[in-house]
Amino acid sequence: MKPANITQLLATYIHALHILHYHGVLDGYGHLSVRNPDNPATFFTIYQMAPALVSGLDDIGEYRVSDSERARPGNPDAKDTVERFIHGETLKRYPDVNVVLHGHAEEMVAYSISRVPLRAATHMSPIIGEEVPNFDITKFYRPNDTQDFLVRNQRLGAALAAEFDTSSNSNTYPRHNVVLMRSHGFAAVATDVKMATYEGIFALTNAKIEASALMLQHAYTGQAAQGRDGIAYLTPRQIYDSWQTERGIVDKPWALWVREVQVNPLYVNELDPDQ
Structure with a gap:
């Protein structure tokens, strides 16, 4: 097998981080x-x-999937992200997952602390699926745990990874692409960096659209208060067909997203020859 071009992969990876920040999926925290x-x-x-x-290689570490500790010494002056166990444990449980995203977008947090289910409301967001699990970390705390909602160890990382669930057709890729995290944010999985970026952007877009539709519907009819939201969500067939379409054309918005961050002086990508 021909070795992968790691520099090119990490150039795309840095673009993804910048794009996800530009579109409000990641703030000063979060990781991919x-x-x-x-x-x-x-x-x-x-x-x-x-x-x-x-901006470059000194900002990125290589970690073992087995325990989420450094596989190489890397930058000796850099600190490891506390929640790297989200990534290690999810990659460990699902061999066909190659990318894990974690963010704290407030629109996603709102669904994690309410009883309103996050559901696919637009053909651009089939990655939402028919339902989105909500990981409640408080159910897994032990008496001596730091109860700050951060996934600080392998045990909590494994509990989150299990929330993605295994498909009836495969034990190597999960049933759900997105999982809410109570009072915290969300996590998402994908096969590649571009698709993970797409998932993050349109999961957030879907959350905004659904919230707006629910407010409009409630203001117009009052049905939301009676437990009938009246929103036209996607059917399982529509979710499936939309997903087959969207996964094949992710390069179309990707080119735009990259250009948006290339021309913004905030974002520096030392691995991009065009920047």
Whole structure:
């Protein structure tokens, strides 16, 4: 097998971090990981820093999937992100997952603390699926745990990874692409960096559209208060067909998203020859 071009992969990875910040999916916190194609037992993710400020190799570490600890010494001055266990444990449980995304967008948090289910409301968001699980970390705390909602160890990372659930057709890729995290944010999985970026942007878009529709419907009819929201969500067939379409044309918005961050002086990508 021909070795992967890791520099090119990480250039795309840095673009993804910048794009996700530009579109409000990631703020000063949050992170993205990508499995090492030359060594599936390791993954790359940023050190403890704001995603928008990642610019080159000194900002990215390589970690073991087995325990989420450094596979290489890397930058000795950089701190490891506390929640790297989200990535390691999810990549460990699902061998066909190559990318894990974690963010704290407030529109997603709102669904995590309410009883309103996040459902696919637009053909651009089939990755939402028929339902989105909500991981409640408080159910897994032990007496001596720091109860700050952060996924600080392998045990909590494994509990979150299990929430994605295994498909009836495969034990190597999960049933759900997105999982809410109570009072915290969300996590998402994908096969590649571009698709993970798409998922993050349109999961957030879907959350905004659904919230707006619910407010409009309630203001117009009052039905939401009676437990009937009246929203036209996608059917299972519509979700499936939309997903087959959208996954094949992700390169179309990707070119625009990259250009948006290339011309913005906030974002620096030392690995991009065009920047």
